[in-house]
Amino acid sequence: MRLEIESIDIKDIREGPETRAREGVLSINPKELEELILKDPRIRSVEIGLVKPGENVRILNICDVVQPRCKTDPEDADFPGFIGRMQTAGSGRTRSLRGIAVIVSNPGTNRKETGVLDMCGPIAEKSPYGKMKNVSIAPTIADGVDERDFEDAVKIAGLATAVYLARAAEEHPVDEVEVFDLDIPKIDPASPLPRVAFYYQMYTPQFDYLATSDPCFYGTHVRNLTPTILHPNEVLDGGVVGWNVVKAIDTYSIQNHGIIKELYRRHGRDLNFVGVIGVCANTEPASRIRCAFMAASLVKNVLGADGVILAKVTGGMPHIDLAVAGEECEKLGVKTAIFTQPLTPFGTLSDTILFNAPCLDLIIAASATFERTKIPWKAEKFLGGTAETRIFCPDPIVQYAGDPVIDIEEYLLPGVLDCTGNARVIVKEY
Amino acid sequence: MGEKKLRVVNYLNQFFGQIGGEDKAVLGFMVKDGPVGPGLALQKALGDRAEIVATVICGDDYFAENADGNAKEGARLVAAYQPDIFFAGPSFAGGRYGVACGAMCKEVGAELGIPVITAMNEENPGVDLYRKYAFICKAPNIARGIPELAGTMVRLAFRLLSDEREEDLVAWENLPKPSEYNYFSRNLLRNELCGKSIAERAVEKLLAKLQGKPFESEVTPPVFEKIPPPLPLRDLSTCEIALISDGGLVPKGNPTGLATRSNLKWGAYDIEELFQAWEVAHAGYFNDHVLNRPDRLVPYDALRELVEEGKVGKLHGTFFSTSGNCTVTKRCGEIGEEIGAEILRRGTIAGAILTST
Incomplete structure (x- = not known):
């Protein structure tokens, strides 16, 4: 499978009579974008804002962040299963805009935990999205629409906006072309390089809002998914997207998946990248063990891997799925590197490990997603909410978006931590 | 105008x-003006920015007899100097002395909220007892290199008093790196x-790891203790049973203030009112x-039925609740011991049902 990502660097964005990129400047017609978003009858209205680094703006109720991308061949589907027809993602050419993101908010959400991004101050310094030119969209719900159904509409509006913006750069010169060309069946079985697979936990149902799972895989949810083999390009090119809420995961980070890109970088040189096992965390022990055995067997007996990286999504329980699968891999002779995300700021690193398996001897401290930080920065202008929007804190304290200081967990700050491995962060004892 | 000179108190x-050897270890607290012994090295490192105004001294045996009480007394002596x-x-590796230094730091830190700094060798039992409460600089196991050690302690003290934030921390706090x-x-x-x-x-x-080369895990896996299950109750129809849960069920308004994540508290609530x-x-x-529901x-419903049917003797009127979500295992153990002690103290409870999520 061969995917070419053609990147165009966007240096500035502005409102204009037509939506078009010229010489690195993306002009956007908000009226046209609004009409596109309002085509979905589940959406009553939408607030659209263009923001740049350094502006005193706090964006609230964020549920996703998306990199503007589209397929260049009109026959190809964008985000298949979500907005385009079903087709296998990951082949052909994709246009991608850099330096710009779509920030998707659900201002009427009843969820307690939602994302926050500032365009200035400490959050902007820590998040790559705080250094980009962003298009914020914040749809409101139409009468009679179910809350969860509307969440899907909001997410799809974000994906559609990303495609719309990328299409506006047609004919614009390309700044860089990255080629992701991996023909897994043709990898030489006699190659001396180790064969490495990636165990990719895409979702956990433990936080399911109103007992419904978020769709994140070709238009569907993965709650009952048994481990399945994916080509890594499917992940990079829109087959997998973010959840209906930011939890150190969003579509942008998946489109630029850190582990997949790193395995690609070293493919053919230090290792052979033999594929991705897509999995979902399990809330029941029986399904957890079933999935662990299936994943380990796919890694060993189907992909023929010598080594596997097991990466997790935010949460405590997903550690257990990872550990049970990792143990089975080691039993089959596949060497593992397993992620952990310490859940508390107290104790030693060893105190925070939730599994008990001596064979899992290579543990990566893949950031403490629930770490808290105090943001001493007062916002003047708000998108996706107001100064009175409540900001979640696990302690029973009441705080609002307009407060001079907010106390927030880092997994709610999109881009600061990232479950796909892009963050340059380690957990250390202090 | 120069900055106001910082005030420092040292415990020895x-x-x-310089009171005496082991024969004087039984002596209680005394205070000397200015620096004494290693305090001279500390004073030299402090330079003009700060002054050791007093040295609080206590015999090791005397202190060890009642560490907590003596730390309170010592802290009162320290507080009088407003350091x-x-x-x-x-x-260094002195066990009784290390515990005394740690206990003094803990008490002074809690009472005055100022930087509390000591130095010990890794073998000193004071390190594990008090590392949470004090900044403990790494020292050799015998009393040598005092000037360098004093320099390390003073550098850390000035760093803690500055408003410098650690730029390498994602949360961007004023927390110096232990290695640095x-x-x-x-x-x-x-x-x-x-x-x-x-x-x-x-x-x-x-x-x-695949190439058989040495690799460094970023976390050393823990070794867990095995806990044997207790013997079963013989006849439930004569037993009073208590209910416990770590699922975070609390009375409306969450009066004890349990946190939804990384919670460290537990509460005891009247079960009938809670429901x-x-x-x-x-x-x-x-x-x-x-x-x-x-x-x-x-x-609660099932147990009340069993009591009505006579299969269970009695339901205890208090429900013990905590929120077990991302709480470090050590604190979970402590919460268990605290609830267990309370249940034993009540004297009538024969068994408990602990439900979890």
Whole structure:
């Protein structure tokens, strides 16, 4: 499978009579974008804002962040299963805009935990999205629409906006072309390089809002998914997207998946990248063990891997799925590197490990997603909410978006931590 | 106008306080003006910015007899001098002395909220007892290199008094790096910026493991203790049973203030009142079922039926509740011991049912 990502660097964005990129400047017609978003009858209205680094703006109720991308061949589907027809993602050419993101908010959400991004101050310094030119969209719900159904509409509006913006750069010169060309069946079985697979936990149902799972895989949810083999390009090119809420995961980070890109970088040189096992965390022990055995067997007996990286999504329980699968891999002779995300700021690193398996001897401290930080920065202008929007804190304290200081967990700050491995962060004892 | 000179108090034992050897270890507290013994090295390192105004001295045996009470008395003596910085020791590998330094730091830190700094060798039992409460610089196991050690302690003290934030911390706090300031980590975990991404480190380390080369795990896996189950109750029809849960079920308004994540508290609530008006303080599972019907977390309905049928003797009137979500295992153990002690203290409870999420 061969995917070419053609990147165009966007240096500035502005409102204009037509939506078009010229010489690195993306002009956007908000009226046209609004009409596109309002085509979905589940959406009553939408607030659209263009923001740049350094502006005193706090964006609230964020549920996703998306990199503007589209397929260049009109026959190809964008985000298949979500907005385009079903087709296998990951082949052909994709246009991608850099330096710009779509920030998707659900201002009427009843969820307690939602994302926050500032365009200035400490959050902007820590998040790559705080250094980009962003298009914020914040749809409101139409009468009679179910809350969860509307969440899907909001997410799809974000994906559609990303495609719309990328299409506006047609004919614009390309700044860089990255080629992701991996023909897994043709990898030489006699190659001396180790064969490495990636165990990719895409979702956990433990936080399911109103007992419904978020769709994140070709238009569907993965709650009952048994481990399945994916080509890594499917992940990079829109087959997998973010959840209906930011939890150190969003579509942008998946489109630029850190582990997949790193395995690609070293493919053919230090290792052979033999594929991705897509999995979902399990809330029941029986399904957890079933999935662990299936994943380990796919890694060993189907992909023929010598080594596997097991990466997790935010949460405590997903550690257990990872550990049970990792143990089975080691039993089959596949060497593992397993992620952990310490859940508390107290104790030693060893105190925070939730599994008990001596064979899992290579543990990566893949950031403490629930770490808290105090943001001493007062916002003047708000998108996706107001100064009175409540900001979640696990302690029973009441705080609002307009407060001079907010106390927030880092997994709610999109881009600061990232479950796909892009963050340059380690957990250390202090 | 120059900056106001910072005030410093130092704690020493009878030996370093130049009172005498082991024969004087039974002596109680005394205070000398200005620096004494190793305090002279500390004063030299402090330079003109700060002045050791007093040295509080106590015999090691005397202190060890009642460490907590003596720390309170010592802290009162320290507080009288209104210091900006408190140093204890250094105590090297001295066990009783190390515990005294640690206890003094803990009390002074809690009472005055100023930087409390001591120095010990890793073999000193004071390190593990007090690392949470004090900045303990790394010292050799015998009393040598005092000038360098004094320099380390003073550098750390000035750093803590500055408003400098640690730029490598994602949370951007004023928390110096243990490796840079040569102190024992204080049982805190922090996200730190790193030259390599999580993905780069994972692939690099896995390749080393695959090639049979040495590789360094970023976490040393723990070894868990095995706990044998207690003997079963013989006849439930004569037993009083208590209900416990870590699912975060609390009376409406969450009066004890349990946190929804990383909670450290537990509460004891009248079960009948709680089942009139309740909420859930737990962000680690999907709460709706429990909000609709708390009996599905805490089997109050089933147990009442069993009592009516005579199969269970009595239901204890208090429900013990905590929120077990991302709480470090050590604190979970303590909460268990605290609830267990309370249940034993009540004297009538024969067994407990603990439901979890």
